[in-house]
Amino acid sequence: MTAAGIYISIPFCRQKCTYCNFASGVHASSLLPRYVECLTNEIIARNELWDQAGVTAAEFHVDSIYLGGGTPGMLDSWQPGDILGAIRQSFAVMADCEITIEASPENVTSAAAAAWAASGINRVSLGVQSMVTEELRAVGRLHDERTVAEAFAALREAGTCNISADLIAGLPKQTTMSWERSLRALLELQPQHFSVYMLEVDDDSRLGREMLQHGERYHVGAVPREDAVAEFYCAAVDLLRASGFDHYEISNFARPGRRSRHNQKYWTNAPYFGFGADAHSYDGQRRWCNTDSVVAYVETIEKNVPAIHEQHSLGRREKLEERIFLGLRCRDGISLSSLDEEFASELDPSAHSVREHYKQPITQFCEAGWLESEADRLRLTDRGVLFSNEVFAGFLLEQPG
């Protein structure tokens, strides 16, 4: 049996961050218990619901579970245990399963940390974003440096030693000095994993809409320029590498042995199944996703009807393109010979290999210093990481056949 991941979507937040464009929201507190009940029902009735929707999947065993959001850390302390109980009832969960919960630092009380550890959660991903209070307040976050330190202490006291911290480069009011301060203050707390994201202001976020209207709310004028954000990111790469972290994916850095098993599934063609509003699934052949409306999700599942609103079978060419651009996100890059074996029939008849078929973008990006090729492997260079979207688009434009 293949190992799969399970993603649990908890799209609830206490307040909406100004830069956020996720399908998460601030909902009436009475909706959360109904939502959790629907989640457990959806997981337990998954075969019946998937059958109804025509996406019956083969059997898998589960080696990673990820409770993401939103802010799953705001669940009542027993609710993650109820959700995990439903997963164990419905799937074969491996004994060494990586089980992660995302939390905001202010959610991590001693009681919550103890309840999470007791339910089997063995990894916590903290949405730190910054260690500088004025940057956090500028985007609507409620914690500060002390809250972050207290969260680390509570988790370790409860026995959770695998802690990841998210940081965002490009928050309003961020400077070279304040960015370095955030990095160094977090390093002192010794997380096992970092995710560092470069803020791309989305037009659908409150910050993005304000920028489009040339408004002044949400500290629009204090958003760092794109080149400054790239410098912040490069400084993080240098500092984290020098501190012993393995830069294994564009945005992710791990202590040895602490790569995120779950997130690697998204980049390596592994299957995963999502439950909850806006949860996405992939069984190796098809992708499907649930409605992104929390209310519609609850009303649908309460009628014992699948909440799947979109499904798509991947064509072979589409799969090849995905394998290239998702694989290039990983700093190990892609093995061209494995792609040759798997996708020989998709290549241009005059080309005998993936390397030949994609000769134009490979040559162009290698000459630009954005890609490097070593024996069988093709990977982004450090500089190429900053232009990854252009590289991925170059491969997509190169239509096979």
Ligand code: SF4
């Ligand atoms: S906590 Fe996360 S999901 Fe919620 S509003 Fe902020 S960025 Fe969006």
